[in-house]
Amino acid sequence: MRVLVSDKIAKEGIDILKSELKVDVRTDLTPDQLREIIKDYDALVVRSQTKVTKDLIECSNLKVIGRAGVGVDNIDVEAATLKGILVVNAPEGNTIAACEHTFALMFAVARKIPQAVSSLKSGRWERNKFTGVQLSGKTLGVIGLGRIGKEVAKRASSLGMNVVGYDPYIARENVENLNIKLTDLDEVLRTSDFITFHVPLTKATRRMIGEEQFKIMKDGVYIINCARGGIIDEKALYDALVSGKVAGCALDVFEKEPPEDNPLLSLDNVIATPHLGASTAEAQIVVAEEVAKDIIRALKGEIVKNPVNMVSVRPEEYSFILPYIRLAEKMGCLYTQLKNGRIQEVEMIYGGRLANMDVKLVTTAGIKGLLSNILQVPANLINAPIIARDRGIKITEKKIKEDEDAPGTVTMRVTTDKEVGTISGCVFEKDSPRITGIDDYKIDLIPEGYVLITNHKDKPGIVGKVGTILGKNDINIASMQLGRKSYRGDALMALSVDEEIPESVLKEIKAIEDLKDAVFVKL
Incomplete structure (x- = not known):
């Protein structure tokens, strides 16, 4: 990952960036020179001198823009948001x-x-x-x-x-x-x-x-x-x-x-005075360090401390909400691999301790997950709400406060032009996100890696037949979860496997008698 620092910032901030990223400090660039080289960088760090215009943003491949200071009026935040570029600043440092x-x-x-x-x-x-x-x-x-x-x-x-x-x-x-x-x-x-x-x-x-x-x-x-x-x-x-x-x-x-x-x-x-409000030695160090740390977090795919164009998380709620952000994204990603149809409405339902918190970023993560498998241009936590709005997807939140001391729960209810489906989840001890329900089926699935999900009749022999086909093709089963609506009724199976399942093997599984459907998903 490459970072361009185009304005003068404190050495302490540059040192933090250099500890994990490749950094170029070029504070003498003209607007034309900056436009010519910006496509080679993943992040840009500025103060107030560099003008980050719509034209510059559109010809870049930036993932994050950092402003070592409070104001961002020299950055076209709207253009950055539309392109899915995160903008961060350092509002507390000065x-x-x-x-x-x-x-x-x-x-x-x-x-x-x-x-x-x-x-x-x-x-x-x-x-x-x-x-x-x-x-x-x-x-x-x-x-x-x-x-x-x-x-x-x-x-x-x-x-x-x-x-x-x-x-x-x-x-x-x-x-x-x-x-x-x-x-x-x-x-x-x-x-x-x-x-x-x-x-x-x-x-x-x-x-x-x-x-x-x-x-x-x-x-x-x-x-x-x-x-x-x-x-x-x-x-x-x-x-x-x-x-x-x-x-x-x-x-x-x-x-x-x-x-x-x-x-x-x-x-x-x-x-x-010549714009000296933030010009103390202490403030310059703090803002440089703050923005450098957020640049690193952003490029690692972590939640940043001071987002400008993304919903933030209250500091006191950060550690609790973070695993739910990961969970919601996985839930959305799972849904669009399991289901078909044009998404019309998404309702995010929160219970337990989550019902007392600002969950907008959890909702945004769920929308990002839903869109990740249906778009050519990747959605992220910045542009996902805009993309959903432009596609006519209605997004709502509901909080159930009956048991506010219980662990947090989240349910994603998705309405398409074909059906209404739900996926539920929670976070167990040690920040372990779990999928706990798919439609009416209760399961306990760790949402990661490769998973085979089947709908079948609850009768002896079907699970064994699926296992035999996978074993014959040298595909190892890591874990298995079963959920059913009633005895000898419909059932759902989630098999976590260590290898990808080729289409030919999936076709063979689908041919099993009394197996209604089989879907291979990547989480």
Whole structure:
């Protein structure tokens, strides 16, 4: 597996990658040069300099793209998702660095520190010119209450500030212990003395603050932006600074970087830094290490810690859910090898402890397994839901919470244009996934390797005849499971074997009297 690192990241992250993968560090590539060589790599690691465009993605064979940082606005995530490329980032690594830089700028703009330093170094002593304002007792508006926004709010409270916050995607209970008054955007703008932004740059947030929003704000408000350029309309911000509506502004990010000939930088009440929010030695090491570890996990086929375009698993549930992810994929893979028909609907039914958990990734794994045998282009945990949607497959989840202390169970009920079928499973001790039911038959099958599954009459001699044919062809039986509906009624047999069963041998087995069907599957 080959990895290309196209932006500068900490050596510690590169060392982790090199411990298991072949790594090329090329930080001087032009877009055309990158496009020319990208097809030779399985993974790409970037920071904010490299633009991972739709055009670049479509001509690549990438399996994973890693962003050593929080934002992914330099990556076309939608294009990557459609192609089944996993995107990972490092959302926690620079949280404290960005939070501390926010306060560095807030203190600096409130006390006019950069201007005072410049004046003093020019030989002037102008104490009266640089009277500032204190933070204690002021209202801080925090727009965006993710990891960084929460840390900012927490520290602002300790400084004696009143904190109001706006985030349409966060539940009130997630911030109730942080002394934050959660309200709407207009209320934050109307009541805040200082406003700080901690949102990603999306269609919804691009220029979310413009002329109309500045009109709502208090006269003499202070603006701090350590998030992303483009969130604030820079022309409207300039006008508000010139008019005095905004007393001061501290920026770490700009709509265009570097900000060539940006009129904001000509104003005395603007202080700015060149996108330094994550630029601490500690943060750079952490984000490089985090993304390197996820790149390795992704290329090994393991579940990653920080997916951007795939459902994540809560850290406290990770170890419990992981074997169910493997199980669900095997269940889907088994189903499409056993059954025929165009899939119309898939219902995933969860019981026991699983019913209390976020099982979206388990469901996605089941869909991936179903699609794996019916598509020319392989489905994966990133594009499986999109492929299912485009094929008109309805996907639903159901949770049965009657016995929440029991081990987790999962049932896949699939409706096709020909029939409705089910496969059930659970995970036994030591993370051992098992298929426990196929339609109405109860079995105990380890879902791996080669398996022969037969439907036959429950009568003496049939199992022996199947075994004789396999033995005659030097095919060894590893284990056998039998399930039946009733005595001398219909039965199902699952034979795990050590070798593939040729079509000619399978044809001979199918010819056995009272054997309705035989299917050879690979799991």
